[in-house]
Amino acid sequence: METTGFNRFRNKKPFTSTDFTLAAPVKIHNSLAVMKRYLPLVLVVGLLVAFRVLGSAFPETLPNFQPLAAMFFCGTLLAPGWRGLAIPLGIWAVTFPFGMGHTANPLDFATTSLALLAIFFIGKTLTQRGLPALLLGSALSAVLFHLITCCGAWITDPLYTKNLEGLVQSVWSGPAGSPLPSWVFLRNMTAANVLFTGIFAIAQLRLPNPSFSLSRPLPAKF
Template sequence: MLRSENKWQEALGIFLVLVGVTMRVLPHPDNFTPVTAIALFSGVVLAPQIALGLPLIVMIASDLILGPHALYPLTWGSFFLVSLLGVAIRKDARISRIFLGTLGGSLLFYLVTNLGVFLFQAMYEKSLSGLVQCYVMALPFFRNSLLGDLFFSGLFFGVFALVKNYSGKLVPRRTR
């Protein structure tokens, strides 16, 4: 990676961390945050060594402010997997794949974290009906997650495409 490319990626990474932490700690509708979008976007756009750690930095920094909860490994692990999903689609990151990646990331987070709630918290009876009840009760949170993920993914990827397209017109290409 070129030195200027490295600086650009570091700057974008710092910006995404600041956005992610700020949006998590400021008042917002439940689960309407940019973390899944940051994980997917960074996986597609940034070098994997930066992308895979970025959502974890967002979560660690914001969880230090928000306070502890029992599901750290599951929430953090979910975002790590979404970053891996971004890395997997980066070579062919069409709008349809980004859209499906966003839906997949939202669904992954919903399934994993609510399975954790069912298994590790005493909120639901440990039975199939308790598991179903857990997932049903989490649907309003899933709706907000999905809406937030779609909004922020659209924002991040859309702005990135505009900047990339616009900056290419500002900087003349070298000819041989």
């Protein structure tokens, strides 16, 4: 017997809240994903500006208070794959004329680039080792950067004698007549690197993690 329209409506299973979905969760998912993608870069730029302002405000007590090595050290945390190296390189290229490692000597530029590249790969190997390993690695990266760049300065700068004494002078005391010894620059850079790495790594742990799925939208609530 043919079922009437009324009976079809009466026999139909009643609607439940799970029969309705909203497009809002998808938009929320996309917004959080975009924020999670770009927030590390915004954080890096903000930290660099803050360190730059702090170093400029206290040039005599905080010379070289710049987390240049830490930026490369945290490259893998900043972005996956080749972008983790490309982004710090781009930032360095932009800030290079303003004093972050600025030099007119090609060999000095080459040694600085070599140091930064080595530091990036050191950070890449320590990314999954936890915060204590990252902080220690960041401090060691500052020391490595200092040693490589000072060795380059020892080779190219005529103020240093080309012997062991001149090399130690380059690494520790600096050229004769320098108002500040080299170890002050190492101290400040190490402090800036550890501080930058700690802030950035902890912030990464607290970044919003989207829990929505495009294939499983949340049900509407009434």
